[in-house]
Amino acid sequence: MNKQSVQKSAGSGIVFGIIIIFLALIGFTVVISGLIQKVSGRPIGVGQLPKIIYFYIFLGFLGIWNGWRASRQDQHESLTISKVVPRSAIAGLTTGLLVMVYAFLVGDLDARGIDVRNYLSQLSSESIHFFLFNQPFTLGALIHVVFNTIMAVVGGLLAWLKERSQEKVRAARVSVQKWSQDRWLGKLQGNPYVSYVLMGVVLLLLVLLPRTWGAYWNYVMGTVGIYVLLGLGLNIIVGLSGQLVLGYVAFFAIGAYTFALTTAPEPHHLVWNFWIALVVSVLAAALSGILIGLPIMRLRGDYLAIVTLGFGEIIRILLKSDILKDFTMGPRGVRNIAGPTLFGKSFTTDLDFMYVIILAVLLAIFLAKRWQDSSIGRAWLAISQDETVAQATGVNTYKYKLLALSLGAAFAGLGGALFASRNQFTGPEDHALMVSINVLCLVIVGGMGSIPGVVLGAFTLKGLPEILRELESYRLLVFGALLVVMMIIRPEGLWPARRPKLEVMTPQEDEAPPALAETGGTA
Amino acid sequence: MEATQKKKMLTLPQNSIRIIRLVAALLLLALIILRAINVAAESQFGADTWLRLSFSGLIIGGMYALIAIGYTLVYGILFMINFAHGEVMMIGTFGGYFAFEVFNAIQIPGADGSQTSFMNSFPVIAILLAFLIGMVISALSGYFLERIAYRPLRGAPRLVPLISAIGASIFLQNAGQLLFGPQRRQYINPIILERGIGWNLKVAGSTVVLTYTGVFSLVLSAILMIALYLLVQRTKLGRAMRAVAQDKKTAALMGINVDQIISRTFVISGALAGAAGVMWGIHNGLFNYFVGFIPGIKAFTAAVLGGIGNIPGAMVGGMFLGIVESLGPAILGIDFQLKDVIAFTILILVLIFRPSGILGEALSEEKV
Numbered sequence: 001m002n003k004q005s006v007q008k009s010a011g012s013g014i015v016f017g018i019i020i021i022f023l024a025l026i027g028f029t030v031v032i033s034g035l036i037q038k039v040s041g042r043p044i045g046v047g048q049l050p051k052i053i054y055f056y057i058f059l060g061f062l063g064i065w066n067g068w069r070a071s072r073q074d075q076h077e078s079l080t081i082s083k084v085v086p087r088s089a090i091a092g093l094t095t096g097l098l099v100m101v102y103a104f105l106v107g108d109l110d111a112r113g114i115d116v117r118n119y120l121s122q123l124s125s126e127s128i129h130f131f132l133f134n135q136p137f138t139l140g141a142l143i144h145v146v147f148n149t150i151m152a153v154v155g156g157l158l159a160w161l162k163e164r165s166q167e168k169v170r171a172a173r174v175s176v177q178k179w180s181q182d183r184w185l186g187k188l189q190g191n192p193y194v195s196y197v198l199m200g201v202v203l204l205l206l207v208l209l210p211r212t213w214g215a216y217w218n219y220v221m222g223t224v225g226i227y228v229l230l231g232l233g234l235n236i237i238v239g240l241s242g243q244l245v246l247g248y249v250a251f252f253a254i255g256a257y258t259f260a261l262t263t264a265p266e267p268h269h270l271v272w273n274f275w276i277a278l279v280v281s282v283l284a285a286a287l288s289g290i291l292i293g294l295p296i297m298r299l300r301g302d303y304l305a306i307v308t309l310g311f312g313e314i315i316r317i318l319l320k321s322d323i324l325k326d327f328t329m330g331p332r333g334v335r336n337i338a339g340p341t342l343f344g345k346s347f348t349t350d351l352d353f354m355y356v357i358i359l360a361v362l363l364a365i366f367l368a369k370r371w372q373d374s375s376i377g378r379a380w381l382a383i384s385q386d387e388t389v390a391q392a393t394g395v396n397t398y399k400y401k402l403l404a405l406s407l408g409a410a411f412a413g414l415g416g417a418l419f420a421s422r423n424q425f426t427g428p429e430d431h432a433l434m435v436s437i438n439v440l441c442l443v444i445v446g447g448m449g450s451i452p453g454v455v456l457g458a459f460t461l462k463g464l465p466e467i468l469r470e471l472e473s474y475r476l477l478v479f480g481a482l483l484v485v486m487m488i489i490r491p492e493g494l495w496p497a498r499r500p501k502l503e504v505m506t507p508q509e510d511e512a513p514p515a516l517a518e519t520g521g522t523a
Numbered sequence: 524m525e526a527t528q529k530k531k532m533l534t535l536p537q538n539s540i541r542i543i544r545l546v547a548a549l550l551l552l553a554l555i556i557l558r559a560i561n562v563a564a565e566s567q568f569g570a571d572t573w574l575r576l577s578f579s580g581l582i583i584g585g586m587y588a589l590i591a592i593g594y595t596l597v598y599g600i601l602f603m604i605n606f607a608h609g610e611v612m613m614i615g616t617f618g619g620y621f622a623f624e625v626f627n628a629i630q631i632p633g634a635d636g637s638q639t640s641f642m643n644s645f646p647v648i649a650i651l652l653a654f655l656i657g658m659v660i661s662a663l664s665g666y667f668l669e670r671i672a673y674r675p676l677r678g679a680p681r682l683v684p685l686i687s688a689i690g691a692s693i694f695l696q697n698a699g700q701l702l703f704g705p706q707r708r709q710y711i712n713p714i715i716l717e718r719g720i721g722w723n724l725k726v727a728g729s730t731v732v733l734t735y736t737g738v739f740s741l742v743l744s745a746i747l748m749i750a751l752y753l754l755v756q757r758t759k760l761g762r763a764m765r766a767v768a769q770d771k772k773t774a775a776l777m778g779i780n781v782d783q784i785i786s787r788t789f790v791i792s793g794a795l796a797g798a799a800g801v802m803w804g805i806h807n808g809l810f811n812y813f814v815g816f817i818p819g820i821k822a823f824t825a826a827v828l829g830g831i832g833n834i835p836g837a838m839v840g841g842m843f844l845g846i847v848e849s850l851g852p853a854i855l856g857i858d859f860q861l862k863d864v865i866a867f868t869i870l871i872l873v874l875i876f877r878p879s880g881i882l883g884e885a886l887s888e889e890k891v
Contacts (some may be wrong), residue, residue, distance in 0.1 A: 026701035117622070120706030244682055291790045295875045301681050306823060307874050310867035321860045437689065444686055477697040483690025487676045487683050518842075 004360035005073060009087045012070040013094025013152075016062060022097065024131050027122030028474060032058050033130075035471070047117035049126060052133050056147070063151025066091050072157035084397060086155040092152025096145035103144055107137025119339050195260055206362075210354040210501060217255025218350035220466040222422060225357035226415045228463045230439045231446070231454040232364045239449035239497070241404035242384025243297075244305040246436055247312030250292070251285045253431035255317065255416025257328060258284040260426045263338035268520045274340045276408065277419050285413020297401045300387065312436055320428040333427025337420050353422050360418060364411055368451055371407065380404055383448075434476075438462075441479055445486060447493025456495050524705060548876050555855070562856035570727040576849045582737040582806060584845020585744030588779055589799040589824035591829070591837035593665075593792030599768040599790055599832035602681060605841055606688035607668055608796055609819015610695035615797025616804045616814050617703065620710055622653035627711050646713035657801035658794040664695075665793020676784075678808075692819075699812035707811045710804040712736070718808050740802040748838050751791070755834060764788055768832070816872035817863070821848075824870040830880030839882060844869070 023029050034050040036057055044050055071079060109116055110128045117124060162169075181260025210218055230252065237245050258281040262272045272280075277429030296307050318324055320331050328334070340356055371377055379400045382390035391397050420426040438461065446457025465475040486493070597605040611657055625650045626642035633639050642649040672691040676684045712718055721734035755761035766774040767784045777779050803818070804810055821844060829840025844866060851865040852858065873880065 026698065117704075119624075120702060120705075123699060242682075244685065296871070299874060299878065302602075302685055303827075303874055303878065304687065306604065306820075306827070307871050309820070310824075310870050314864050314867050317861065317864050323858060323860060323861070323863075421553075437703075440686075440689070465525075473701065474697075476693055477701065480690045480692070480694025480697060484687045484694065486673045487687040487690065488672075491679065491683050500838065 005083075005087060005088060008072040008073050008093045009090040013091035016066040016091070017095040017098030018098050020059070020062060024102070025122065025475070026474075029055060029058065029293025030127050030130055031471065031474065039523060044195055044335040048129050052130070055133070059144075060154075061153045063092060063095070063148050064155035066095055066148070067152030067157075068154060068159045069155075070152065071159045079160045080159075081160060082117075084160045085153060088152040088156025088159075088176040092149035092155075093145070095152065096148035099144045099148065102465065103132055103137060103141035107132055107140060108121050111137055115274060115372045134421070148420065160379060164418050204302060206358050210351055215350045218354045221292055222350065222354055222378075222473035223466070224458050224463045225354075225361050226419050226422075227439065227442060228361050228455055228458040229364050229411055229415035229418070230435075231442045231458050232361075232368050232451065233408040233415070234439050235408075235443050235449065235451070235454050236368060236371070236380075236411070237404050237408035238443055239454075240377060240384065241401055242387075243401055244301060245405070246305045246433075247308035247310065247315075247437040248408070248412060248439055249431050249433065250308070250312040250315045250410035251289060252416040252419075253315050253407075253437060254288045255281040255285040255413030256285075256420040256426045256430065257319065257334070257416075258413070259503065260337045260420045261328070263421075264334045264336050266335065268325065274338050274421065277338070278414070278421075280319070281417040282413045284404045286410035289409025290402060293402045295407040297398055297405065309433070309436070312431075312433060316428055316431050316433075319431065331428055333401065333419075333425055333430075335425050337424045337425070337426065339421055340453075353418075357418060357422075360414060365416070365451055365455075368411075372449075372451070374401065376400065400515040416484065439478075441483060446484065447496040450493065450495050450497035452496065453493050453495035457493070460494070540686070544876060548872075551872070558856070561853045562854060564841040565856070567856065568853055569729070571729045572727055572853065573733050573850070574724070574731050576853055577846060578731070578733060578737060580846035580849035581842065582740050582845070583849065584842035585741050586799040586802055586818065587822045587845050588838045588841025589744050589802075590818055591825040591841045592748070592834060593796050594790045594823050594826040594833055595829075595834055595837040596764070596788050598826070600764065601673070601684070603673070603684045604688065604823065605668075605789075605792070606685065606819075607672070607692040607819075609815035609822070610699070610797040610816070611665050611668065612800040612803070612818060613699055613794050613812060613815030614658040614664045614695070615800030616810050617699070617800075618660035618797065619653045619657035619801030619804050620708060620810070622656040623649070623711050623713075626653070642713045646715045649713055650716065656803050658797040659890045660678050661797025661800065662790045662794040665796070666786055669789040670792075674782070674785075681861075683890060696812060696816065700755060703812060705780055707809045709808050710803055712808075715814050716718070716805060718806070721752065734806075736754060736806045742804065742807050743798070747795060751795065752834065754791070758882055760784075760787060760821075821866050822867055828873050828880055829872060830882045831887045833880070833882050836880055836882035840880065843881070 020029075023032075030049060033054040034044055034055040037044055037050040040044060040054075042051075057142055070091030071087045073087070077083075106116070106123065106128050110125055115125070133143055134140075137145065210221070213221070222379065230248070233251075234245070234248050237243050237248070259277050262270050262280060263274065264275045265271060269371040292308075292311055299307060319328055322330055324330065340352065372380075379390070379395045382395050383397050383400060387397055416426075419430070425428075442456075442457035442461045443454060445461060446455070447453030461479070465471055471478070526873055590608065593608050593611070594605060595669070597603065597608070615886050623642065629641035630638045631641050661767065664770070668691055672687045673684055676687055680849045715734055718736055718740060719732070719734060721732045721736075723730045723732055744773065755764060763779045763784050765776070765785070766779055771781050774784075777798065800815070803814065822841065825840035825844040827839045828844060829836025829841070831837075847869065848862050848866050852862050855865075
């Protein structure tokens with residue numbers, strides 16, 4: 001047990017200690033324990049705290065992770081019990097001591113009857129008691145130390161066990177793979193009809209599911225569908241042509257407002273047909289893409305990002321301001337927007353809307369796929385890889401970037417129009433910067449340039465939070481952390497594009513290699 | 524013959540785009556001047572209003588400048604927009620707020636036996652300490668931000684750290700909301716720096732108040748800017764920073780620890796943002812977790828305006844943006860709601876017509 005090893009273990013312990021304290025401060029410990037309780041099949045009443053046992057489970061999970069991480073310090077060494085136990089014990093003890101200090105502090109404040117919610121809004125007396133396992137605060141703090149240490153040692157032992165059994169596990173996995181390949185996967189992969197059957201099943205599900213779901217699920221999935229549309233559009237701009245645009249919401253707003261102003265009785269008395277207005281909004285968004293893109297498409301990278309962000313904000317502020325009040329109703333927003341009609345019969349239930357959105361999404365996927373595989377798609381790929389080289393090889397970069405922006409904007413316009421129509425309302429706050437960021441997140445999390453990735457991303461980022469209602473207020477926090485973690489460990493996304501080496505995956509040359517920087521002396 | 528014609532046709536668009544841009548810029552300028560003259564002829568505002576607006580523009584400009592320096596320092600070295608910089612300022616604002624709350628709560632017996640708070644018995648020390656605390660907390664968060672969100676991405680393509688920065692920004696903003704709640708809070712100032720009180724100037728028949736907080740902020744931001752300039756130009760650390768900004772590889776070969784210099788750059792820019800944050804709190808009073816977002820974007824605008832990567836440029840850009848933003852609506856005779864629109868419009872125009880900014884050297888397209 002050398003000094004470096006101790007330092008590393010303690011470092012891991014400190015990181016986990018800070019994480020636990022942070023989670024406690026933002027009230028996440030209570031929420032996640034409640035979630036574990038729910039998942040394990042025991043409902044909790046409104047305003048009721050979850051059972052302490054589920055908090056133990058959550059803490060135990062973190063502790064095992066802590067010990068696991070601390071005991072595997074070097075990939076090349078083989079673990080032994082004499083290495084694993086002290087390392088994980090030190091990590092767990094450090095975590096426990098840190099948490100103990102925190103628990104003492106808040107426990108003491110609480111015992112003296114001071115309400116800290118004025119300053120730290122999540123720390124109600126109940127949540128402090130919960131964090132202390134409903135024990136007196138000295139005992140609670142001690143339990144934290146003991147429990148963290150034990151769980152960390154368990155984690156360390158698990159890491160050791162895993163390494164010991166690694167060979168066996170690998171052999172087993174290989175044999176299972178071989179078996180499945182021989183028996184059925186290999187046959188299926190060679191069969192051309194499989195993809196048709198799969199497509200048929202998906203289509204059948206898309207037709208049947210909305211009928212059986214009920215209104216709430218149709219609403220949630222409708223939102224997901226609209227975000228799939230937006231994601232597909234932004235995917236063309238960011239994923240395919242490699243232009244980072246942060247003001248995507250501008251086109252969403254233009255689509256929504258065009259649709260709203262042409263179909264709502266107020267303020268313009270233009271009560272157009274749904275389909276005409278839909279086409280007009282898509283065209284308006286595409287046109288605005290060209291108009292906004294004309295002057296700025298020369299810019300690259302971060303500058304383009306920040307300029308488009310500026311455009312998005314300008315449009316939102318203008319919509320909200322008083323000078324356009326007669327034209328767009330100002331901050332009140334536009335009401336009574338038309339729903340879809342067909343042959344004079346209007347259908348505006350959630351179910352009907354779900355079908356409209358599904359149709360739009362299928363159309364968008366089809367178009368995006370066709371564009372991606374065409375010569376336009378190859379030009380975009382060239383631009384996203386290296387613009388200078390693309391230009392040198394005869395790609396009209398300006399034209400293709402503009403095309404990408406306006407096509408992406410058209411998708412946003414479609415999404416905006418459907419969104420406004422479904423809500424029968426649109427206002428300036430529907431078009432805040434957060435929409436752009438959400439869409440960007442789903443494109444990146446799904447995998448830039450990958451159409452199935454976009455769909456998956458929309459389900460993960462828009463669908464999951466709807467299912468996990470408890471996590472609603474933590475959604476953006478998790479988003480943010482997810483983006484950072486994603487960029488560090490998996491920049492290509494959950495379902496990366498098949499095309500080799502999109503921009504994200506190729507390191508650039510002009511940076512100093514890390515090895516060089518580390519061996520340099522002090523300044 | 525045919526060949527030359529073809530060549531001409533190929534070169535024409537490039538030139539014509541440039542000319543169109545120039546004409547558009549001149550037209551726009553003429554329009555703005557015309558509008559300004561028209562509005563001035565109406566003489567809607569007296570001299571007192573103009574003075575008040577310029578003063579508030581200078582104060583806000585000083586804060587923008589401090590934040591903009593942070594953007595410029597980081598951009599100069601890493602070529603990335605530190606999107607979370609506004610959140611670093613927010614953390615500084617909270618740091619100063621809690622410091623003042625604590626100083627206000629500590630009671631010290633006075634000479635005549637009455638109890639006064641620490642803040643009002645030693646106001647200068649309290650203010651200095653609050654700034655120090657805000658700056659240290661911001662500097663620390665800048666340091667950890669770099670360590671956690673940016674350092675693992677060193678050498679990745681430029682989109683990757685930018686997205687990571689956006690993620691960090693969202694994370695910090697929401698962490699702030701969850702920790703401290705969404706409600707607005709109010710700074711408690713020491714009595715000598717009471718908000719809204721100051722020297723009364725009689726101008727054109729009405730009084731204009733030069734607030735103490737405003738003058739204090741302006742002076743402090745000037746001092747900090749001079750200190751930073753000296754640090755960058757005169758010290759060993761500054762020289763190392765400039766070397767890393769010029770060429771990381773060569774700097775590393777010359778024995779500079781590049782990672783360490785980058786860390787220190789983040790610490791310095793964080794400290795400046797923290798100072799700006801405490802100033803914001805002292806001067807404006809009300810704030811919440813969202814306080815850093817708009818100043819962050821504005822300060823980035825200021826940094827671009829002055830020429831990104833250029834420290835005096837960031838200072839000039841910040842001051843310029845502050846003044847334009849507060850005088851602009853009055854000059855153009857439009858609603859004061861639209862001052863953010865003016866800032867963003869300036870950003871877009873600068874990037875379209877002169878991407879290198881007011882003081883910036885011509886950046887190669889690759890850097891832009």
